[in-house]
């Protein structure tokens with residue numbers, strides 16, 4: 001058996017893996033749908049694992065005034081209001 005046969009017939013070659021794939025898709029279907037509807041990125045690093053990421057975070061960069069710390073020697077950074085991030 002080679003890798004091509006495995007790819008073409010996953011349910012026959014590895015029925016447990018196929019069952020886990022089905023359970024994975026069913027368990028996360030609603031969460032994935034809602035995340036995508038809101039424009040979030042859905043990452044599937046492994047079975048039964050999801051990472052949901054809001055793409056709005058792509059537009060943030062470290063605040064230059066406080067070097068991303070959110071504070072300066074005078075207290076909370078006024079530029080980023082203490083978050084350490086600003087919109088780029």
Ligand SMILES: [Zn+2]
Pocket residue numbers: 063064065066067068069070071077078079080081082083084085
């Ligand atoms: Zn700042």
